[in-house]
Amino acid sequence: MSSQPAVIDLLDLSPDFVRDPYPVYARLRRRGPVHHVRTPDGRDMWLVVGHDSCRTAFTDPRLSRDWRGSGDLRQIINTGQDQPGLAHMLMSDPPDHTRLRRLVAREFTTRRIEALAPRIQQVTDELLDAMAAHEDRRADLVDAFAFPLPMTVMCELLGVPELDRDAFGAWSNEMVARTSPEAEAAAYEEMPRYLVALIEAKRAAPGDDLLSGLIHAVDEGGDRLSPDELIGMSLLLLIAGHETTVHMIGNGMRALFAHPDQLADLRADLGLLDGAIEEMLRYDGPVETCTERLALEDVEMGGVVIPAGSAVLIALADADRDPSRFREPDRFDIRRDARGHIAFGHGLHHCLGAPLARMEGRIALRSLLGRFPGLTGDTGATTLDWLPGMLIRGVRKLPVRW
Structure with a gap:
């Protein structure tokens, strides 16, 4: 028989939830797969935990991403229904999602991604050269390396001029971990306005970048992307393409610093790197919960009814720490078979850019560990500044020394 649970304040369960949400998720998972929660920023959501339940929720058509057509966007984002910056496949359901993903996949190809490898290596080497020039042998790994690497790669992939990258970084940060509703609203106004001008420039003078390709991409039936x-x-x-890679690198290095035996093993045998990256993604991935789903109707899961119109979060972070799927899930082990993790999502919204993120991670970590064999965390008495919200998991700064 279904029941309506009381709202659980996640900060009441643990004031340390933002830094370490895993014990809270595990406690909730032991009670059941679905919970009505209050998030650290004060919003009421329905939270799905557990590996099997999360995979099921990802594929349930009653849990929609079509907020623009079926819901009220202001439940989740401080912007209006007509926001052009949200006219993308992550905010749509089939058949619109199928159509959009097909058009983008025509240009965002394996061949285009693989061709980026030499440039990713070049950018990596240039950033590490700049780090090595620090006379005090200290740096903020996020600012010096993890942030500029994927930002440079994505901007060059799309053909965004170099002078605009600082603005993109600021807009991106507000969209995934807002500092205030007003700053979030401003980002959703300013970034699409800039993109309109960029798209017009690319339309007039196309290059070999991905954005030029998307502008002119036409499928067999003559369909193309609207403005x-x-x-x-x-x-x-x-x-x-930017935020996930920043925090995949940052979280992965934090995990290695916290487990010096694993870091030593990886330095001694970089053949373990591919498996280590998958374990980093499983153990402390960059996406804590999915972008919010909308319950199109009453949805019963595990004896609990999620009411129609509710916002639903799927806890990827908990799915990948579920002992029913991964033995000793709270143990970080770069030799573990971490296949089956859902750090990049599951189902039709599985991250299209996962192969690029993995390639960036391989190049970045191999080069970083090779260049700085004595690299270690340098937090000391410094308290790490965690990103707010429950979407992207990571820290704003990661002090290191070598």
Whole structure:
């Protein structure tokens, strides 16, 4: 028989939730797969935990991403329904999602991604050269390396001029971990406005970049992206392609610093790197919960009814720490078979850029560990500044020394 649970304040369960949410998720998972929660920023959401339940929720058509057509965007984002920056595949359901993903996949190909490897290596080497020039042998790994690497790669992939990258970084940060509703609203106004001008410039003088390709991409039936869809897809690719890689690198290095035996093993045998990256993604991935789903109707899961119109979060972070799927899930082990993790999502919204993120991670970590064999965390008495919200998991700064 279904029941309606009381709202659980996540900060009441643990004031330390933002820094370490895993014990809270595990406690909730032991009670059941679905919970009505209050998030650290004060919003009421329905939270799905557990590996099997999360995979099921990802594929349930009653849990929609079509907020623009079926819901009220202001439940989740401080912007209006007509926001062109949200006209992308992550904010749509089939058949619209199928159509948009097909058009983007025509240009965002394996061949295009693989061709980026030499440039990713070049950018990596240049950033590490700049780090090595620090006379005090200290740096903020996020600012010096993890942030500029994927930002440079995504901007060059799309053909965004170099002078605009600082602005993109600021907009991106507000969209994934807002500092205030007002700053979030401003980012959603300013970034699409910039993209309109960029798209017009690319239309007039196309290059060999991905954005030029998307502007002119036409499928067999003559379909192409609309003006709003070009804005939305550009915004999605820039933000999703940047934020996840920043914090995949940052979280992965934090895990290695916290487990010096594992770091020593990886330094001694970089053949373990591919498996280590998958374990980093499983153990402390960059995406804590999915972008909010909308319950199109009453949805019963595990004896609990999620009411129609509710916002639903799927806890990827908990799915990948579920002992029913991963033995000793709270143990970080770079030799573990971490296949089956859902750090990049699951189902039709599985991250299109996952192969690029993995390639960036391989190049970045191999080069970083090779260049600085004595690299270690340098937090000392410094308290790490965690990103707010429950979407992207990571820290704003990661002090290191070598």
